[in-house]
Amino acid sequence: MTRAAVLGAGAWGTTFAAVLADAGSDVTLWGRDPRAVAQVRDERRNDRALAGLELPAGIHATTDPAEALADADIVAVAVPAQSVRAIVAGMGSLVPSGAVVTSLMKGIELGTHQRMSQVLGEVWGVEDQRLTVVSGPNLAKEIASKQPTATVIAGVNPAATELVAASTASSYFRPYTNSDLVGVELSGAYKNVIAVSVGIADGMGFGHNTTATVITRGLAEITRLGLALGASPETFSGLAGMGDLIATCASPLSRNHTLGSAIGRGAALQDAIESTGGTAEGVKTSQSIQELAREQGVDVPICDAVVAMIHDGAPKEAVLNALVSRPRKAEGQ
Numbered sequence: 001m002t003r004a005a006v007l008g009a010g011a012w013g014t015t016f017a018a019v020l021a022d023a024g025s026d027v028t029l030w031g032r033d034p035r036a037v038a039q040v041r042d043e044r045r046n047d048r049a050l051a052g053l054e055l056p057a058g059i060h061a062t063t064d065p066a067e068a069l070a071d072a073d074i075v076a077v078a079v080p081a082q083s084v085r086a087i088v089a090g091m092g093s094l095v096p097s098g099a100v101v102t103s104l105m106k107g108i109e110l111g112t113h114q115r116m117s118q119v120l121g122e123v124w125g126v127e128d129q130r131l132t133v134v135s136g137p138n139l140a141k142e143i144a145s146k147q148p149t150a151t152v153i154a155g156v157n158p159a160a161t162e163l164v165a166a167s168t169a170s171s172y173f174r175p176y177t178n179s180d181l182v183g184v185e186l187s188g189a190y191k192n193v194i195a196v197s198v199g200i201a202d203g204m205g206f207g208h209n210t211t212a213t214v215i216t217r218g219l220a221e222i223t224r225l226g227l228a229l230g231a232s233p234e235t236f237s238g239l240a241g242m243g244d245l246i247a248t249c250a251s252p253l254s255r256n257h258t259l260g261s262a263i264g265r266g267a268a269l270q271d272a273i274e275s276t277g278g279t280a281e282g283v284k285t286s287q288s289i290q291e292l293a294r295e296q297g298v299d300v301p302i303c304d305a306v307v308a309m310i311h312d313g314a315p316k317e318a319v320l321n322a323l324v325s326r327p328r329k330a331e332g333q
């Protein structure tokens with residue numbers, strides 16, 4: 001039986017542990033909060049992250065990283081993107097040398113502009129062949145309720161992606177594999193920025209034409225940056241690209257969408273962050289992506305607009321007007 005460790009007992013880490021358990025894997029969840037860990041272990045619930053949902057039997061939970069990581073074949077990580085480097089720094093010697101490492105996170109690190117799998121690879125000294133990511137239209141609460149969902153397991157080594165896929169597949173969770181790590185991972189991070197902008201437009205009272213425009217042109221700029229970074233074009237019309245954009249931009253469960261919506265209605269950034277519990281990755285990732293795009297010489301007007309509105313205090317109306325009145329061009333450019 002595959003043995004998996006999941007680091008991070010928030011909404012997605014706890015849900016992914018449930019996915020692994022339901023697929024028949026032997027899973028241990030590590031969290032820093034003793035109360036959450038005890039509740040998962042003793043009551044099969046995590047009220048703070050997944051209120052009202054029952055977890056499957058068979059999830060071990062611990063606050064001891066050594067216990068979680070011992071003999072793991074798969075090590076999955078789900079903590080906030082900008083904190084992951086510090087959180088996992090002391091755990092490298094505990095990660096088994098043959099384990100497949102899987103990022104469940106959707107962000108780009110500030111300063112380094114690294115994708116999350118790159119951060120894990122660097123901090124733990126894990127080679128590319130053992131690095132994978134999970135990304136797709138995967139709102140945690142829907143999956144924890146066992147609603148049918150598909151996802152993408154990406155990595156350059158087919159044996160590694162297949163191990164993660166086989167260890168997570170169940171009657172309600174369908175993993176597809178993809179060798180395009182860059183495209184899948186960039187899509188997951190970037191859609192959070194687009195979801196913030198859709199939320200802002202919603203909050204300002206705009207309707208579905210605006211939403212569809214932002215999602216579609218958002219996908220165009222994700223694709224432009226992805227291609228510049230070496231991604232495959234097909235990835236962006238798949239589950240990790242268009243699929244996750246649809247889920248995150250449409251759902252009230254999305255924290256990025258909810259945060260944008262609060263800002264669109266006039267909330268201050270800090271209040272909007274606090275009201276969504278702090279893990280709206282699009283806030284900081286918008287800055288990383290803007291810098292990354294500048295390095296690559298890629299035009300990212302929606303990302304620029306999000307940075308201007310939420311970080312530079314630019315008036316929302318003026319920024320949106322400027323976005324629409326940019327010089328006209330052919331759609332495919």
Ligand SMILES: NC(=O)C1=CN([C@@H]2O[C@H](COP(=O)(O)OP(=O)(O)OC[C@H]3O[C@@H](n4cnc5c(N)ncnc54)[C@H](O)[C@@H]3O)[C@@H](O)[C@H]2O)C=CC1
Binds near residue numbers: 033078079081279
């Ligand atoms: N919630 C969702 O539906 C999905 C989330 N993700 C991604 O997964 C990542 C994690 O998100 P969630 O689990 O939803 O966030 P969350 O806010 O529910 O959980 C984050 C967890 O990290 C822990 N944490 C924070 N700082 C820590 C520290 N210094 N040491 C130890 N633990 C620490 C928190 O205690 C919390 O348990 C994000 O990158 C998110 O974009 C990806 C797919 C779905």
Ligand SMILES: O=C(CO)COP(=O)(O)O
Binds near residue numbers: 106247256280
């Ligand atoms: O990544 C997600 C769904 O795929 C979750 O989105 P939020 O982080 O915006 O809640």
